[in-house]
Amino acid sequence: MPEGSTLTRGGKAYEFLQFHFHAPSEHLVEGKTFPLEVHFVHRDRESGALGVLGVFLTPGAKNETFASLAAVFPTETGVKASVKDVDANGLLPASLDYWSYEGSLTTPPCSEIVDWMVAREPLQVDAADISRFTALYPMNARPVLAPNRRFILTTS
Ligand SMILES: [Zn+2]
DSSP, rough: OTTTOOOTTTTTEEEEEEEEEESSSSSSSSBBBOSEEEEEEEETTTTTEEEEEEEEEESSSSHHHHHHHHTTTTTTTTTOOOSSOOGGGGGSSOOOOOEEEOOOOTTTOSSSOEEEEEEESSSEEHHHHHHHHHHHHHHOOOOOOTTOOOOEOOOO
16 A cells, blocks of 8 residues: 555544454444454554554445455465555545444454544445455454443444
């Protein structure tokens, strides 16, 4: 991805680092998972904290951005593919209302350094494109954890 993309929240500006997908979603809504979740990983230049925006992907209308990625997903393990000119904004839902909480990375070392933001509106993508991902990665999600003493906040 080109450098210079940012996510701004309140007074904080996070630099965009990368995005990736999980199957199924790593966040649950009222106990239910979604087939896929995309994570947009950002870093706060001042504090080093990560700010990750999660967006649920759900079967429905074709999404051109996700379709352009799915079209070049490799069909075999270990094969790399590259894509040009991906506009990550194409993977955002119309509404940017979100839930937020202080959490951790979902892969080792699972450091507790993430300002999580989870979009409340799922993004529709073609079911066939979801299948192209899950054929490669049927399960690459961290099991859900108890909220413990975390507060989950929501935009109104
Ligand atoms: Zn992730």
